[in-house]
Amino acid sequence: MTKELKRYLFIGEFDSLLLGLFSKRGEVIWVSSLEEAVNQTGDFSLIILENNFFTPKRSQKIAKHYPQTPLIVSNGDEHDEPPPSVRFVAFHKLLSEQIEREERLAMTELRVEELREAHAGAKKLLILLHDHPDPDSIASALALRTLLKRNKQTAIIGHLGEKISRPENVAMIELLEIDLEALSLSKLKDFDSIALVDVQPPFFGGNEIPNVDTVIDHHPLVGSYEAKFKEIRAEEGATSTILTKYLRAAQVDISERLATALLYGIKTDTITLNRDANPDDVEAFTFLYPHANLALLRRIERAEVPPSEMKSLGQALADHWIKDGIFFVNVGRVDREYLIPKISDFGIQVKGVEWSVAFGILGNSHLIISVRNVGYVKGAGRLVRELFKEIGSAGGHRSAAKAVISLAKVRKTIGKGSQDKIKKWLTDIFTKAVTEKAEEDN
Numbered sequence: 001m002t003k004e005l006k007r008y009l010f011i012g013e014f015d016s017l018l019l020g021l022f023s024k025r026g027e028v029i030w031v032s033s034l035e036e037a038v039n040q041t042g043d044f045s046l047i048i049l050e051n052n053f054f055t056p057k058r059s060q061k062i063a064k065h066y067p068q069t070p071l072i073v074s075n076g077d078e079h080d081e082p083p084p085s086v087r088f089v090a091f092h093k094l095l096s097e098q099i100e101r102e103e104r105l106a107m108t109e110l111r112v113e114e115l116r117e118a119h120a121g122a123k124k125l126l127i128l129l130h131d132h133p134d135p136d137s138i139a140s141a142l143a144l145r146t147l148l149k150r151n152k153q154t155a156i157i158g159h160l161g162e163k164i165s166r167p168e169n170v171a172m173i174e175l176l177e178i179d180l181e182a183l184s185l186s187k188l189k190d191f192d193s194i195a196l197v198d199v200q201p202p203f204f205g206g207n208e209i210p211n212v213d214t215v216i217d218h219h220p221l222v223g224s225y226e227a228k229f230k231e232i233r234a235e236e237g238a239t240s241t242i243l244t245k246y247l248r249a250a251q252v253d254i255s256e257r258l259a260t261a262l263l264y265g266i267k268t269d270t271i272t273l274n275r276d277a278n279p280d281d282v283e284a285f286t287f288l289y290p291h292a293n294l295a296l297l298r299r300i301e302r303a304e305v306p307p308s309e310m311k312s313l314g315q316a317l318a319d320h321w322i323k324d325g326i327f328f329v330n331v332g333r334v335d336r337e338y339l340i341p342k343i344s345d346f347g348i349q350v351k352g353v354e355w356s357v358a359f360g361i362l363g364n365s366h367l368i369i370s371v372r373n374v375g376y377v378k379g380a381g382r383l384v385r386e387l388f389k390e391i392g393s394a395g396g397h398r399s400a401a402k403a404v405i406s407l408a409k410v411r412k413t414i415g416k417g418s419q420d421k422i423k424k425w426l427t428d429i430f431t432k433a434v435t436e437k438a439e440e441d442n
Ligand SMILES: [Mn+2]
Pocket: 136, 137, 198, 218, 237, 238, 239, 269
């Protein structure tokens, strides 16, 4: 929803305090009968029914009259079978800032209804991914299938092209028991409904994809194409983020397997710090984290490390120390950069640690510093920018960041490029910055 003027329709008996509060947010129309309610002109941002006024029948009539507007029942008791798209919200929540969140959820729930509608009659549904499926696309497909209340018999997840070969993707599919079919183009016409996730029709190199009813993607909108349901959100770091929002809004139970897949999808699409995660990604990630199977996730991710590199990992971890809740690791010299963030990820799991700083020298020319924090402390990205922006490239988001500094600059800054010197320097500046930051934040 944008910042346009909000209009609220209240139906039933309400405290003037509540109406007064809402009139500060937008226009308030207050009626007491169904007849008056459906005789209004124009659209509303939100319709709020008083609990005593609410009956499933009345809410259905109102929903039919205002199909684009979310319905909230104030102070409603939980119903065994609530009508679709009606949320029951406690009175105190209506008074607080949480109402904004409830409004967004209610809006999203309406979108989910439209999405389900787009495939309602489909006999053979295909959820189609891009030609080289990655964890984000695979997780999104699983989530969509759950959202549409289908299973592997009633919705195939497929892609065109070669069998999957990247070790971590193979591990994800095997460990999470995901059935993914490699299809040929001619097979597509067998499906009477197709949903695209993490991809859009023009990405298929000019190949015509028939019966595309849904497109859900976080890549920028490309070209023009028709679909019954389109959700293109380029501001999100992952398609898994969009689908996590849908699942939450529709109050669908998220299994451990699905949570693990989505968490991994968001992680792989955003943790590459060249691509910043936005607050939605962080919120989805935080929500999924306790539901996911982290042991399984580690097994999936570990597939990325060739056996030959296990030795470097082991050696690297040996040179670690903890100071003021910061876990430091000197990874030493590496040929492949990803070892450094990997070890930094590991460091944040150490008990009592709030920050993890892993660093190493890549290709004899650059110092790479990878920073993680537990999330409730602030600004990893800001912290590394403050520390290193003068001498190298530095950035990231709230809980993960990285800096790259040439060894020449390191020598210029601290006089010498020896590992001992670097260790002392980084320990000092990080301890100082994190302690100062904690004081600022309090
Ligand atoms: Mn993606």
